[in-house]
Amino acid sequence: MSMTDSTEPVPVRSGAVSLILADSRFPGGGHVHSGGLEEAVERGLIHGTADLRPFLAGRLRATGELTAVFAAAAAHAAARGVTRRHWAVLDSEFDARTPSAAQREASRAQGRGTARAASAGWPSPVLRELLAETPRPHHPVILGVITGMSGGRPVDAASTAAYLAVSGPASAAVRLLGLDPLAVNGIVANLSRALDDVAGRAAAVAGDDPRDLPAPGAPALDLLAEAQLRHHKEEVRLFAS
Amino acid sequence: MPAEPDHDDHDGHDHGGHGHGHVHPVNFDPTAAEPDPFDAAPEGGRACRIGIGGPVGSGKTALTAALCRTLGEELNLAVVTNDIYTTEDADYLRKAGVLDPSRIEAVQTGACPHTAIRDDITANLDAVDELEERFPGLDLVIIESGGDNLTAVFSRGLVDSQVFVVDVAGGDKVPRKGGPGVTTADLLVINKIDIAHLVGADMDVMTSDAHRMRGELPVITQSLVDTPGAPAVSDWVRSLLPITTA
Numbered sequence: 094m095s096m097t098d099s100t101e102p103v104p105v106r107s108g109a110v111s112l113i114l115a116d117s118r119f120p121g122g123g124h125v126h127s128g129g130l131e132e133a134v135e136r137g138l139i140h141g142t143a144d145l146r147p148f149l150a151g152r153l154r155a156t157g158e159l160t161a162v163f164a165a166a167a168a169h170a171a172a173r174g175v176t177r178r179h180w181a182v183l184d185s186e187f188d189a190r191t192p193s194a195a196q197r198e199a200s201r202a203q204g205r206g207t208a209r210a211a212s213a214g215w216p217s218p219v220l221r222e223l224l225a226e227t228p229r230p231h232h233p234v235i236l237g238v239i240t241g242m243s244g245g246r247p248v249d250a251a252s253t254a255a256y257l258a259v260s261g262p263a264s265a266a267v268r269l270l271g272l273d274p275l276a277v278n279g280i281v282a283n284l285s286r287a288l289d290d291v292a293g294r295a296a297a298v299a300g301d302d303p304r305d306l307p308a309p310g311a312p313a314l315d316l317l318a319e320a321q322l323r324h325h326k327e328e329v330r331l332f333a334s
Numbered sequence: 335m336p337a338e339p340d341h342d343d344h345d346g347h348d349h350g351g352h353g354h355g356h357v358h359p360v361n362f363d364p365t366a367a368e369p370d371p372f373d374a375a376p377e378g379g380r381a382c383r384i385g386i387g388g389p390v391g392s393g394k395t396a397l398t399a400a401l402c403r404t405l406g407e408e409l410n411l412a413v414v415t416n417d418i419y420t421t422e423d424a425d426y427l428r429k430a431g432v433l434d435p436s437r438i439e440a441v442q443t444g445a446c447p448h449t450a451i452r453d454d455i456t457a458n459l460d461a462v463d464e465l466e467e468r469f470p471g472l473d474l475v476i477i478e479s480g481g482d483n484l485t486a487v488f489s490r491g492l493v494d495s496q497v498f499v500v501d502v503a504g505g506d507k508v509p510r511k512g513g514p515g516v517t518t519a520d521l522l523v524i525n526k527i528d529i530a531h532l533v534g535a536d537m538d539v540m541t542s543d544a545h546r547m548r549g550e551l552p553v554i555t556q557s558l559v560d561t562p563g564a565p566a567v568s569d570w571v572r573s574l575l576p577i578t579t580a
């Protein structure tokens with residue numbers, strides 16, 4: 094394939110990048126976050142794989158949907174080229190859709206971890222501009238920027254964000270409850286269609302004004318996140334969120 | 335986080351009134367955490383980072399406390415703990431009064447202490463960054479790993495040097511079992527030699543096995559009961575300072 098033939102469509106090069114970002118071995122700090130699962134387990138809401146399934150499905154439709162939307166929007170913005178100011182707008186719009194301070198902190202912690210890994214892995218002017226504007230970017234925003242600047246499509250970034258919204262708690266459930274990892278993987282695999290749907294919906298609005306982006310949420314997850322933080326200060330919690 | 339009050343006579347699980355006076359409120363204020371004030375710490379001389387790893391109960395926290403006591407006067411130092419019971423080690427150190435509590439950070443490891451010090455060091459790097467911002471000019475950051483197995487070593491991306499602490503009570507077979515901790519750590523400490531006779535550990539076997547497994551790398555045997563200041567390990571730490579960054 095000739096790289097110089099300008100009539101060739103720009104190839105999508107995000108395949109490997111998406112795999113790297115979604116890999117649990119990616120060193121961005123994700124392994125210490127359970128997405129509310131630890132608190133749900135501590136409260137006796139989740140005992141086994143039967144309870145895990147609806148938790149993950151619900152988290153996908155709330156946190157997964159929201160992070161997919163912002164990852165897609167960030168990928169779209171990184172690909173089309175935006176002013177620095179745009180990153181601050183996206184950042185504050187994500188804040189506005191994340192009522193729990195604990196969840197905002199968890200998102201920034203993972204965003205900063207991902208940014209550290211990205212600065213070593215994919216140094217680029219877009220990334221530097223993003224980090225100059227928001228040194229601790231929200232997780233989906235940095236996922237989207239890395240994907241977009243690597244030639245990936247908004248839907249790829251959205252898939253990654255949506256997948257991470259369920260793979261994190263799924264892995265935490267295996268560690269906390271000793272669940273059968275094959276059964277848990279089966280639950281995640283069963284969510285494939287739902288994951289694709291979430292990513293597709295997010296990609297459809299990726300070019301919208303950030304202020305008009307959807308604002309899905311789940312009050313129970315907000316409250317679990319707050320409770321996790323409070324209990325971490327009073328008793329044992331193994332996960333940061 | 336405020337200092338723990340006087341609970342010296344309690345074990346680490348008794349948090350007394352901790353939490354009741356300053357419960358974290360459910361906060362739905364979208365402006366509470368924003369805009370994020372974080373600025374990257376200026377590059378330049380940075381603190382030497384030393385990892386202290388080893389199996390559960392071998393004496394990592396006791397060694398950390400001893401180093402703080404001995405080196406705290408001469409060095410600007412701070413500590414990061416990685417206990418699976420998040421704040422257990424940190425609380426112990428705070429209560430031991432060996433270091434200003436604001437110089438101790440505890441990180442959560444997601445039930446995988448070795449991951450947090452080796453495969454994904456994000457939380458630890460964040461804690462070190464935070465301490466370096468809070469205390470400019472730090473000379474030394476000691477990072478204590480959660481108690482783990484003989485294969486758990488620190489990433490070179492996290493620490494400049496690492497100590498692996500084993501104790502005689504684990505059996506005198508431990509050094510010859512090897513594993514990356516015993517064979518590659520920059521310093522191997524065989525701790526609690528004061529109780530070797532009680533657990534039937536042959537010190538000659540332990541030290542000769544350790545030297546055989548480690549080649550030229552140093553081995554220190556110690557008892558923190560007999561020498562609470564950990565003088566030999568303190569000297570080893572002094573020999574590492576200051577680090578020269580490329």
Ligand SMILES: Nc1nc2c(ncn2[C@@H]2O[C@H](COP(=O)(O)OP(=O)(O)OP(=O)(O)O)[C@@H](O)[C@H]2O)c(=O)[nH]1
Pocket residue numbers: 388389390391392393394395396397417423480481482525526527528529556557558559560
């Ligand atoms: N006899 C004796 N006891 C010691 C010595 N060093 C530590 N201990 C005791 O061993 C126990 C465990 O010590 P810690 O320092 O908590 O061990 P640790 O490696 O930090 O433990 P984890 O963090 O739980 O893995 C404590 O009761 C210490 O007082 C020593 O040299 N001799």
Ligand SMILES: [Mg+2]
Pocket residue numbers: 394395396417423478
């Ligand atoms: Mg300890």
